[in-house]
Amino acid sequence: MNTAEILRHFRTHGAPLTLSRAGAVAWDDAEFHxxxxxxxxxxxxxxxxxxxVRDAQRARVLLQxxxxxxxxxxxxxxAILDKATRALLFxxxxxxxxxxxxxxxxLRANHKHTTRAVLTFVLDHPDAELLIAARxxxxxxxxxxxxxxxxARGLARRIAEGDTDSPELRRKLLRYTTNPATAPARVAQxxxxxxxxxxxxxxxxxxxxxxxxxxxxxSVTNRGDIAATLxxxxxxxxxxxxxxxxxxxxxxxxxxLPRVSARVALVLDTSESMRGYGDREWALLSQAxxxxxxxxxxxxxxxxxxxxxxxxxxxxxxxxxxxxxxxGPRSATGDPGAQTARDDFxxxxxxxxxxxxxxxxxxxxxxxxxxxxxxxxxxxxxxxxxxxxxxxxxxxxGGAPDLVVVVTDGYENRLPGDLARxxxxxxxxxxxxxxxxxxxxxxxxxxxxxRDPAPGLPHQIFWHQDDFGALxxxxxxxTASGRDWIAAAATRFLDRRLEGATS
Numbered sequence: 001m002n003t004a005e006i007l008r009h010f011r012t013h014g015a016p017l018t019l020s021r022a023g024a025v026a027w028d029d030a031e032f033h034x035x036x037x038x039x040x041x042x043x044x045x046x047x048x049x050x051x052x053v054r055d056a057q058r059a060r061v062l063l064q065x066x067x068x069x070x071x072x073x074x075x076x077x078x079a080i081l082d083k084a085t086r087a088l089l090f091x092x093x094x095x096x097x098x099x100x101x102x103x104x105x106x107l108r109a110n111h112k113h114t115t116r117a118v119l120t121f122v123l124d125h126p127d128a129e130l131l132i133a134a135r136x137x138x139x140x141x142x143x144x145x146x147x148x149x150x151x152a153r154g155l156a157r158r159i160a161e162g163d164t165d166s167p168e169l170r171r172k173l174l175r176y177t178t179n180p181a182t183a184p185a186r187v188a189q190x191x192x193x194x195x196x197x198x199x200x201x202x203x204x205x206x207x208x209x210x211x212x213x214x215x216x217x218x219s220v221t222n223r224g225d226i227a228a229t230l231x232x233x234x235x236x237x238x239x240x241x242x243x244x245x246x247x248x249x250x251x252x253x254x255x256x257l258p259r260v261s262a263r264v265a266l267v268l269d270t271s272e273s274m275r276g277y278g279d280r281e282w283a284l285l286s287q288a289x290x291x292x293x294x295x296x297x298x299x300x301x302x303x304x305x306x307x308x309x310x311x312x313x314x315x316x317x318x319x320x321x322x323x324x325x326x327x328g329p330r331s332a333t334g335d336p337g338a339q340t341a342r343d344d345f346x347x348x349x350x351x352x353x354x355x356x357x358x359x360x361x362x363x364x365x366x367x368x369x370x371x372x373x374x375x376x377x378x379x380x381x382x383x384x385x386x387x388x389x390x391x392x393x394x395x396x397x398g399g400a401p402d403l404v405v406v407v408t409d410g411y412e413n414r415l416p417g418d419l420a421r422x423x424x425x426x427x428x429x430x431x432x433x434x435x436x437x438x439x440x441x442x443x444x445x446x447x448x449x450x451r452d453p454a455p456g457l458p459h460q461i462f463w464h465q466d467d468f469g470a471l472x473x474x475x476x477x478x479t480a481s482g483r484d485w486i487a488a489a490a491t492r493f494l495d496r497r498l499e500g501a502t503s
Contacts (some may be wrong), residue, residue: 003486004434004477006047010057017059017099025063025103033064041065042077043483045084046490049091051209052470058208059096066100066117067109082113083195083494089121091208094201097121098135101142110145112407118146119176122190123183126205132189134200147172156191206497212466218443220283224465225249226290227283233461234282246293253465254297256496257472262479263301265324265401266292269408271308271315274440283340284440287405287463291438294468295405303401307408317453318418319405324404325426325433329383402436402479410451420454434478438462438471 009032018026029035037044047053048061065085070078089097101118122143125131132139144152155173163169164184173187174180221228229246233239274285296302307320412419423435437459439448444463452459458478462471473489476482 001036003043003483004474005475006036006044006147007050007053007477008060010047010050010053012054014054014056017063017096017103019099019102019106023106025106027060027103027415028065029060033060037068038065040483041070041073042080043487045081046487049084049208049490049493050470050473050486052474055092055096058088058092062092063098063100066104066111066114069111070113078113082116084490085113085117087206087494089117089498090125090206091204093204094125094127094131095135098138098142099376101145103172105145116176117145118142120178122146123177123186124179128182129189129200130184130198131201132186133195134198136190138196140426143187143190153191154315154404156187159187160191202247205387209469220280220286223283223287224290226253226293226465227286230286230289231282233451234286247305250293250297253294253468256489256492257298258485258492259298259300260479260481260485261300262402262475262476262481262485263303263400264295264475264479265303265305265404266295267305267307267317267320267324267404267406267408268292269308269317269406270306271411273315273411274308274409280442283442284409287465288440290319290465291407291462291471293466294472295353298472301401315408315410315412316415317412318415318422319404321404321419321422321435325400325431342438370409397428400472401433402481403475404433405438405475406435406457407438407440408453409441410415410439410448410453412453416453420456423454423457434458436460436475436478438475 011028013029015028016026020026033044045061045065048058062085065081070081073081101121104114104118122128122139124131129479147155150174155169158169160168165174165180169184170180174183177183214267215222220231226246226249231244233242233246268288270285274288275281276283276285292304303324305320305324307317308315386467406419426433426435435457437454437457439451439459439461441448441461441463444461446461446463448461460471460474462468473482476485
């Protein structure tokens with residue numbers, strides 16, 4: 001099954017997983033999840049860890065992976081599934097996990113990995129005491145389903161009689177837990193009289209996506225470290241200090257990300273509207289540049305095509321896309337200011353000094369050099385390696401791109417609707433390269449009613465550096481090498497989590 005299709009479903013289908021009083025599991029997309037799991041169990045489970053996936057879909061993934069046998073899977077795949085399962089158990093809301101465990105009971109799913117998962121959640125949860133107090137009957141049902149009712153109640157009787165470490169207890173119960181010392185107390189609590197009215201736990205103990213903290217008022221300098229530093233660059237701040245800080249922020253943002261081998265063409269809107277004015281001046285352009293820097297660090301082949309010519313020409317996104325699809329990009333309009341390509345931060349020397357430089361049209365920037373996301377300081381107060389009047393670097397070799405990414409604020413002031421018409425025509429003439437639209441906004445709640453130049457293109461907004469975590473997998477999922485990139489990134493994520501370690 002297509003990676004982009006699965007990810008899109010995981011992010012858009014939000015119907016909750018429910019269990020009726022009659023025991024029926026309300027799971028309206030069960031066939032989709034079954035097909036996705038069958039196509040590639042490992043990719044299916046790892047996609048659930050991608051930022052932006054709905055918790056309702058993560059619950060379905062947990063249910064699907066725990067309800068089927070793994071005996072035919074390779075050992076390496078089973079190990080990845082075990083890690084992903086543990087991350088999901090502790091990474092989504094406890095009440096949702098309890099619903100999944102009860103659904104497993106209704107579905108009569110009884111596999112070894114199912115038993116391990118249920119007992120891990122019941123016995124090893126850091127807040128197990130509070131969780132059992134709030135959901136004691138449900139967790140007891142799940143516990144008895146995992147071990148078998150007779151076995152579970154027999155173990156409870158032994159524990160009530162004072163057994164805490166007998167060979168039978170170790171063989172039937174304690175081998176499933178990472179903390180044998182507390183397991184007997186947890187089982188005793190499951191079978192002890194309960195207390196009515198204990199509030200349930202609302203938040204996961206180890207969220208897959210840490211809660212975001214935001215300033216009450218959004219400004220141009222609190223939308224991520226990279227963009228904030230770039231704003232100071234564009235305002236003419238001290239180059240040497242800003243260059244060092246920027247290099248550190250870019251390195252920190254990309255340190256744990258694998259490289260992607262896909263050929264990516266970035267059509268970057270640098271028009272006047274992207275610059276903005278007043279309190280929002282440089283906000284959108286700095287965030288777009290931040291995305292370009294991150295892509296430059298993780299893409300083996302990145303070509304950048306400017307549209308808008310550094311605030312000197314109308315936005316011509318359609319020509320930018322056509323140039324990006326061409327092996328050797330060139331200005332399709334003949335306007336010297338219509339399309340500009342550049343290296344690193346582009347030709348900001350003149351902008352920072354108050355002078356707009358003359359651009360060389362139709363040239364593309366090749367793969368970024370290692371460590372070259374942050375160029376050397378240039379005269380005029382900007383950070384970058386491009387010389388005034390042109391762009392550096394060769395065209396990325398090897399032919400047409402695997403992916404075209406259009407980054408814009410959505411305003412198209414040369415031939416409005418042109419991008420939409422071009423995007424609709426390309427598939428009809430045999431051009432199947434994915435074209436994705438990334439809309440830069442000042443806040444997540446911006447009105448985009450007049451800012452959608454191509455409604456038929458897949459699009460996603462971004463306004464903060466934190467949005468890159470969800471944006472990058474969405475972009476790369478549309479390429480052939482994207483599934484490997486997502487799998488590598490998710491595996492690294494699991495390895496960094498203590499919850500990802502198998503016992």
